[in-house]
Structure formats: C-alpha cells, structure tokens
Amino acid sequence: MKLSKLVLASTLVAAGASGLMAGNAFAQAKEQFIPVLSYRTGPYAPNGVPWANGYVDYIKLTNARGGINGVKFSFEECETGYDTARSVECYERLKSKGASFVQPLSTGATFAITEKAPADKIPVVTVGYGRSESADGSVFKWNFPIAGTYWVAADAIMQAIAKKEGGFDKLKGKKISLVYHDSPFGKEPIPLLQERAAMHGFNLTLLPVTAPGVEQKATWLQVRQNRPDYVVLWGWGIMNSTAIKEAQATGYPREKMYGVWWAGAEPDVKDVAEGAKGYNAVTMQHGAEPQSKLVKDVMAMVHDKGQGTGPKDEVGQVLYMRGAMSAMLAIEGVRSAQDRFGKGKVMTGEQIRWGLENLNLTQPKLDALGFAGVMRPISTSCVDHMGAAWARIHTWDGAKWQFTSDWLQGDEQIIKPLVKATAAKYAADKKLTPRTPADCQS
Amino acid sequence: MFYRENGQFKTTYRADQQIFPILQDRMAITALLLVGFALVPMLASDYLFRAILIPFLIFSLAAVGVNILVGFCGQISLGSGAFMAVGAYAAYNFFVRIEGMPLLLALLLGGVSSMLFGMVFGLPSLRVKGLYLAVATLAAQFFADWMFLRVQWFTNNSPSGSVSVSNLQVFGLSLESPLAKYIFCLSLLVVIALLAKNLVRGAVGREWMAIRDMDVAAAVIGIRPMYAKLSAFAVSSFIVGVAGALWGFIYLGAWEPAAFSVDQSFRLLFMVIIGGMGSIMGSFFGAAFIVVLPIFLSQFLPALAGLFGVEISTAVVSHAELMVFGGLIVWFLIVEPHGLAKLWSIGKQKLRLWPFPH
Numbered sequence: 001m002k003l004s005k006l007v008l009a010s011t012l013v014a015a016g017a018s019g020l021m022a023g024n025a026f027a028q029a030k031e032q033f034i035p036v037l038s039y040r041t042g043p044y045a046p047n048g049v050p051w052a053n054g055y056v057d058y059i060k061l062t063n064a065r066g067g068i069n070g071v072k073f074s075f076e077e078c079e080t081g082y083d084t085a086r087s088v089e090c091y092e093r094l095k096s097k098g099a100s101f102v103q104p105l106s107t108g109a110t111f112a113i114t115e116k117a118p119a120d121k122i123p124v125v126t127v128g129y130g131r132s133e134s135a136d137g138s139v140f141k142w143n144f145p146i147a148g149t150y151w152v153a154a155d156a157i158m159q160a161i162a163k164k165e166g167g168f169d170k171l172k173g174k175k176i177s178l179v180y181h182d183s184p185f186g187k188e189p190i191p192l193l194q195e196r197a198a199m200h201g202f203n204l205t206l207l208p209v210t211a212p213g214v215e216q217k218a219t220w221l222q223v224r225q226n227r228p229d230y231v232v233l234w235g236w237g238i239m240n241s242t243a244i245k246e247a248q249a250t251g252y253p254r255e256k257m258y259g260v261w262w263a264g265a266e267p268d269v270k271d272v273a274e275g276a277k278g279y280n281a282v283t284m285q286h287g288a289e290p291q292s293k294l295v296k297d298v299m300a301m302v303h304d305k306g307q308g309t310g311p312k313d314e315v316g317q318v319l320y321m322r323g324a325m326s327a328m329l330a331i332e333g334v335r336s337a338q339d340r341f342g343k344g345k346v347m348t349g350e351q352i353r354w355g356l357e358n359l360n361l362t363q364p365k366l367d368a369l370g371f372a373g374v375m376r377p378i379s380t381s382c383v384d385h386m387g388a389a390w391a392r393i394h395t396w397d398g399a400k401w402q403f404t405s406d407w408l409q410g411d412e413q414i415i416k417p418l419v420k421a422t423a424a425k426y427a428a429d430k431k432l433t434p435r436t437p438a439d440c441q442s
Numbered sequence: 443m444f445y446r447e448n449g450q451f452k453t454t455y456r457a458d459q460q461i462f463p464i465l466q467d468r469m470a471i472t473a474l475l476l477v478g479f480a481l482v483p484m485l486a487s488d489y490l491f492r493a494i495l496i497p498f499l500i501f502s503l504a505a506v507g508v509n510i511l512v513g514f515c516g517q518i519s520l521g522s523g524a525f526m527a528v529g530a531y532a533a534y535n536f537f538v539r540i541e542g543m544p545l546l547l548a549l550l551l552g553g554v555s556s557m558l559f560g561m562v563f564g565l566p567s568l569r570v571k572g573l574y575l576a577v578a579t580l581a582a583q584f585f586a587d588w589m590f591l592r593v594q595w596f597t598n599n600s601p602s603g604s605v606s607v608s609n610l611q612v613f614g615l616s617l618e619s620p621l622a623k624y625i626f627c628l629s630l631l632v633v634i635a636l637l638a639k640n641l642v643r644g645a646v647g648r649e650w651m652a653i654r655d656m657d658v659a660a661a662v663i664g665i666r667p668m669y670a671k672l673s674a675f676a677v678s679s680f681i682v683g684v685a686g687a688l689w690g691f692i693y694l695g696a697w698e699p700a701a702f703s704v705d706q707s708f709r710l711l712f713m714v715i716i717g718g719m720g721s722i723m724g725s726f727f728g729a730a731f732i733v734v735l736p737i738f739l740s741q742f743l744p745a746l747a748g749l750f751g752v753e754i755s756t757a758v759v760s761h762a763e764l765m766v767f768g769g770l771i772v773w774f775l776i777v778e779p780h781g782l783a784k785l786w787s788i789g790k791q792k793l794r795l796w797p798f799p800h
Contacts (some may be wrong), residue, residue, distance in 0.1 A: 107700070111698065114696065119618060131602065208591070
C-alpha cells in the first residue's frame with residue numbers, strides 16, 4: 001500500500017468524523033419536529049413502505065392545511081430496517097433535533113425506547129401495537145398505545161370466532177391454533193388467548209414461526225395433523241403471504257383464518273389474490289378506505305401538487321390509512337396540548353404528553369379531519385392511555401378488503417385486569433410508584 | 443523524525459518486555475486515554491455518546507474477544523452472537539433474581555456463564571477445524587436463539603419474551619446519564635483490553651498462535667491442543683459475554699433475542715477481518731468501521747446528493763448504504779487483506795523513515 005493511498009484513506013476517515021459532527025449542527029427552525037422511524041428495506045419492507053407513505057403524507061397534508069394553529073411540522077425519516085439497535089440509533093439521532101413524539105413501529109424498539117422515554121421526556125406513541133400493558137397510564141406515563149393494543153385485537157378475533165360459532169359457549173372443546181412470529185410481537189396475544197381459553201374451555205395450540213417467517217412447512221404440517229377449528233395468524237411482512245400460501249397448499253380453509261391487523265393488508269394477500277379469498281383479519285378501527293374524505297384531501301392537497309410520497313394508487317390502502325391515522329392521533333395530541341399551553345406555539349415533549357393524555361376526538365372533529373366513517377371517536381385519560389377498544393373484521397374477497405363484521409369492542413372485563421396485573425408487575429420490577437391523582441393534573 | 447526509536451536502549455528485561463517498548467507509543471497511548479477519559483466527555487454531545495461512542499466501545503470489546511478466538515487461535519466462529527446473548531441473559535438473571543446484586547458483578551458473572559457456554563460449544567474444535575468449525579459454532583447461535591425464545595425461565599417469565607433493566611448503579615453512582623455510561627464502558631474496555639493484550643503476549647497467547655499457524659507442529663513441540671483451544675474459547679467467550687451484557691444493559695436497556703441474532707455474529711466476524719486478524723488494535727479499527735460507517739453514510743449520502751440538487755428517498759439511501767458498505771469491504775480486502783491494523787503498522791513503519799525513505 002502506497003503512502004498516497006494511506007493519506008486518501010485517512011482523509012476519508014477524517015471526513016467521516018467531521019460529517020458526524022456536522023450532522024448534529026443542523027439546527028431546526030421554529031417548527032414542530034417529528035422523527036419518522038420507518039423501514040423501507042428488509043423482510044418487512046412490503047408492509048413498512050405503505051405505512052411510512054401514509055404517515056409522511058399526513059404530515060404533509062397537515063402542513064398544507066396550514067399546520068396546527070399556524071405551527072407547521074418538519075420531519076426527518078430514518079431507516080431502521082426493523083432492527084432494534086438501528087431504531088435506537090435513529091431515535092437518539094432525531095431526539096437531539098427536538099423530537100415532539102416518537103412512533104417506534106417495532107415491538108423491539110418500543111421496548112427499548114420505553115426505557116429511555118421517561119428520562120428524555122418524549123411520548124412514545126404506538127397506534128394499535130406496542131406493549132399491551134402500557135395502556136395503563138398510571139404506570140406507563142410516557143406510552144400511548146392509542147386506539148387499541150394486541151390484547152384488544154386478540155379479543156376482537158375471539159369475539160368474531162365466537163359469533164361465527166354462535167356464542168362463546170359453543171367454543172368448548174374446539175381447537176384454536178395461534179401461528180405467530182416468534183418474537184415479542186408474536187407473543188403479545190398469548191396471555192389474553194390463554195385467559196379466553198381457560199374461560200371458555202377451548203384448546204389453544206401455540207405454533208411459533210422463526211423470524212422472518214419464510215420457513216413454515218413444519219408449522220403447517222402440525223396444522224394439518226391437528227386440524228384446528230380456527231387459525232389465528234400473528235404475522236408480519238413476508239410471513240403473512242407465506243402463511244396464506246401454505247394454508248392453500250395444506251388445504252386449510254382460509255375462511256377459518258384470522259390475522260392480526262399487521263397481517264391484514266394488501267401486500268399480504270395480493271400475491272395470492274384468489275387463493276386468499278375468504279381470509280379474515282382484524283382491523284383496529286379502519287380498513288382500506290379509498291373513498292374517505294381524507295384520501296380525497298391527500299389527493300387534492302398533496303399528491304396533485306406533486307409532493308406525494310409513494311405511488312398514487314396505493315393511497316387509501318389498509319397500511320397507508322394506518323400510517324395516516326397514526327400521524328393524525330399524535331398530531332391531534334399536539335393540538336390538544338396547544339389548547340392548554342398556548343395556541344400557535346411549538347410544544348415540548350412534556351406538553352404533548354399532556355395533550356395525548358387528554359385527547360378528545362369527537363365525531364365532528366374526526367369528520368373535519370376527513371376521518372368520517374374511518375374510525376370512531378377516541379378519548380384518552382390519565383389512567384386510560386388507549387382511548388378506545390374498537391375493532392372490526394374485514395375479509396379479502398379476492399380483489400379487495402371488505403368489512404364482514406359489526407363493530408366489536410375488546411372485553412374490558414378481561415383486558416382491564418390483565419393490563420392492571422401486568423403493569424403492576426412492571427412497576428414492581430422497576431420499583432416505580434404508580435402516579436397519584438395529583439400527578440395526573442400536570 | 444518524530445517516530446524513531448534511535449537511542450532508546452533497553453537495559454533491563456523489564457524494559458524489554460513492556461507492552462509499548464517505544465517511548466512515542468507510550469506517549470500516544472497516554473494521550474489517547476486522556477482524550478478518551480477527559481477530552482471526549484467535555485466535547486461530545488448526547489447523541490454522539492449514546493448512538494456512536496457507546497456502541498463503538500461495546501463492539502470493540504466484543505471484537506477483542508472474537509479476535510482472540512479467530513485471530514489469535516485461528517478457530518473461526520460464527521457463534522459470537524450467541525455468546526453475547528448468553529452474557530446478556532445470564533447477567534440479567536443474576537441481576538433480577540438476586541436481591542442487591544451489584545451491576546458489575548452481574549456483568550462479570552454473565553461473562554463467566556458465557557465462558558462455560560463457549561467452552562461447551564468449543565468442544566467440537568478439538569475434532570474439526572476451519573470452515574467446518576465455523577458451521578459447528580453456528581449450532582451455538584441457533585441453540586441460543588431457540589433457548590432464549592422458548593425457555594421462559596431465562597426471561598424471568600416475561601410474557602412477551604422481552605426483558606428490560608433499569609436503575610443501574612455502580613458503586614452507588616447512577617448509570618443513567620450517557621456520560622456515566624460512556625465512562626463505565628470505557629473503563630471496562632480499557633481494563634479488559636489491557637488484560638487481553640497481556641494474555642496474547644504471554645505464554646498462553648503464544649500457544650494460541652502456534653495452534654493457529656500449524657496445530658500439528660504445535661502439538662509436536664509440546665503444546666496441548668485441547669488446553670490451548672478451550673482456553674481460547676473460554677477467554678474469548680468471557681469477553682464477548684461481558685460485551686453482550688453491556689449491549690443489553692447499557693446500550694439497549696430492553697432487548698429480545700433478535701438483538702443477538704446471527705447477523706450480530708457476522709458483524710463481529712467482519713469487524714475482526716476488516717480490523718485485522720490477530721491484532722488487539724485491529725479490533726478497535728474494525729468496530730469503528732462497522733459501527734460508524736453505516737451511520738456516516740446514511741447522513742453523508744443525502745448531503746452529497748443535496749449538493750447536486752437531488753433529493754433521494756430514505757429507501758434509496760439505505761440501499762445505497764448497503765452497496766457502498768459492501769463495496770468498501772471488498773475494496774479493503776483486496777487492497778489490504780490483513781485489515782486496517784496492517785495499514786496502521788505500515789503507517790508506523792513509514793513514519794520511522796520519514797522524511798527520508800530509502
């Protein structure tokens with residue numbers, strides 16, 4: 001190696017170091033900054049991309065509508081690849097730019113950031129996912145699993161199955177298999193399903209699938225042997241379409257399969273199209289909503305101006321709507337914080353936390369935002385960080401998703417004690433004292 | 443001119459045997475330590491600590507461990523991620539199950555558990571070597587993945603299988619601030635790296651190197667292959683285990699088995715290959731390369747594109763990042779197959795003659 005090359009190499013290294021220093025220096029103007037943790041690469045990208053498109057488009061739409069009382073939003077995307085360590089790096093990097101709130105978009109990252117958020121004073125918003133016990137705001141002061149948790153999703157699926165069978169008492173002796181992604185995400189519904197199994201006397205079989213989920217032959221062999229009455233699919237990314245293909249190959253009726261909402265979007269069934277006909281999935285409130293006012297607004301104010309993110313024809317699909325709704329709920333938290341702490345000001349993380357805790361999205365408000373028919377009103381409180389436990393089931397008819405159930409509500413009688421007990425265990429492990437009513441006012 | 447050892451005579455065995463026999467090296471290392479312990483804490487931002495320096499220190503420690511096994515003893519291992527996982531989960535169990543367990547002791551016990559685990563999975567090394575051993579150590583990786591996913595006891599019966607720690611303290615000092623975490627990791631790294639350096643200079647290290655260079659010849663001159671190989675596995679997995687415990691406790695705070703997946707094993711192996719096989723110094727270079735470069739590229743590429751007025755999306759950036767990263771690895775290996783540490787020593791060699799090369 002020549003000296004010149006050595007010099008070149010060391011210059012590169014020096015440039016790298018200075019680049020990192022400079023990275024911190026991009027100061028933000030007087031705008032509310034939102035970090036966007038997303039994954040557009042890796043095994044979960046097919047589902048991560050539409051979510052991110054919806055999320056970013058909604059921020060752009062809010063700016064096009066004039067911001068919140070004149071406060072505009074700026075954002076920066078950071079690619080995590082669904083990797084916890086990368087997510088933490090993204091979080092730390094974007095935090096230093098004054099993050100208002102963060103949506104980790106992965107269960108692993110949610111767990112890691114949950115430990116950091118109280119010190120950093122940044123609310124962790126997990127719309128429809130995250131750790132289920134964090135619905136208890138008296139222990140998890142900074143977590144907001146708004147609009148439902150995995151336990152709500154699992155409970156809604158059980159209710160839908162019971163309805164199909166003609167009541168919970170008919171479930172006695174039935175066999176239900178949970179095919180799940182073998183990670184904290186996939187294991188989340190297990191406590192609830194076990195609780196339900198004990199209550200109604202059905203047999204629950206747990207069939208883990210190793211991440212990322214392309215290898216499922218052994219799992220479906222077990223399904224073929226057991227011939228369960230229902231299969232609950234707790235997958236994500238390529239695992240979903242693989243599972244449906246395997247079900248097709250095994251001859252397992254798709255009508256008897258119920259997916260979690262991460263397993264109920266277009267990318268999961270598109271490749272199988274006809275083969276996935278009859279496959280059901282739970283939706284936390286919304287489904288595919290191409291006719292909604294929100295989609296029309298996005299089209300008119302963002303996409304037609306050439307500022308849209310992602311392909312136009314995917315606007316309004318299930319995960320796109322999920323991204324938009326996630327952004328909307330957190331941004332409405334900013335609005336509610338401004339109502340109390342001063343309109344037209346940039347809010348701090350602590351103020352937004354208050355806003356998220358006192359969210360009151362009534363039907364007229366939702367209608368004004370373009371979410372009419374997409375979702376039901378949500379209001380949160382100090383104790384209840386979830387706000388609402390509504391869900392619906394939609395079914396793939398071979399070409400599109402269609403709702404096939406009424407509104408279902410997660411059974412509070414089962415979920416609440418579970419949340420309380422698990423949150424209490426967390427508080428005990430961490431030696432946390434639950435918040436007092438006085439702390440709720442702040 | 444500045445880096446020349448003319449006139450530095452060693453008159454005692456002691457002087458001849460020190461780690462850094464050249465005065466300039468000693469000065470450089472002292473300066474480096476001063477920078478690490480005093481200057482960096484004054485200058486670095488929160489982000490730099492949390493997202494770059496701490497992972498760099500922890501990965502350096504892990505790379506030192508892997509280097510002992512792969513670089514010094516020649517036992518190629520793809521199970522380093524598993525050793526990290528065992529360290530992390532064992533430390534976690536000691537920490538939460540035993541009331542009043544000091545953090546430092548828990549971390550070291552995590553290392554000890556990982557050591558035992560490493561020795562068990564090092565047993566095949568007595569029969570198979572090279573690529574075959576690499577495949578055999580993959581078993582350790584898959585076993586650990588399975589164990590921490592399925593055996594609930596290890597995760598303290600957490601329903602989701604994710605564990606977390608908080609309220610960390612060392613000698614009564616809180617380890618919450620990034621600065622405290624940084625100093626803690628740095629101190630641990632300095633101590634362990636120094637011990638490792640001395641180990642590889644000593645009789646044990648020479649046995650390892652003899653086994654690496656030609657195990658039959660080593661056995662003929664009286665080195666016991668079993669002792670040498672298993673001790674390399676033990677020391678290596680102890681260090682990697684401590685690094686794993688730090689990764690979980692200090693960097694992530696809450697983790698799941700995926701944090702120690704087979705990717706982590708590959709990453710550690712790359713660090714050793716790029717940094718320089720059989721060089722403690724090289725481990726640091728390798729860790730810096732693997733930790734800093736992707737982050738740097740993800741910031742640098744959009745800025746570079748911005749100069750030309752092009753806005754590129756996150757997906758493009760992250761794909762380009764992977765391509766540039768892969769390209770650089772290939773380039774490095776072609777240009778300098780002995781890794782960055784070799785570049786370093788070439789640089790030193792040049793400096794000895796500078797400014798009058800032959």
